[in-house]
Amino acid sequence: MLTIDVAVLLAVVVFFRLRRRTEARSRSDERMTVVIVPALDILNGPTPAGQGILNAFEEPASGVTEAGR
Known part of the structure; x- marks a missing residue:
């Protein structure tokens, strides 16, 4: 079973977005x-807001995972 950690996914997105040259943005x-960067911080923080956002992202991700079976 493939699981997606939303915080890791956002970290990858931020990494690739920041790799681009400033002139190209x-x-x-x-x-x-x-x-995206503050959203990543909220997801990584063990706060109720971070957990709520994480749960909101996990529901669609789990639906996509189940649809792929």
């Missing part, structure tokens, strides 16, 4: 990165 691309 648009304003919307930079704004999206600014939204």
Whole structure:
């Protein structure tokens, strides 16, 4: 069974987004990165808000995992 850790997935997304050269980024691309990085922090933090967001992301991910069976 394949499981997806949302925090790890977001970390990979942030890594690839920040690898790009600054000149190649648009304003919307930079704004999206600014939204994703705090979301990653919330997911990694053991806070009730982080757990709620994690649960919200886990439900669709588990649906996709079950659909792939």
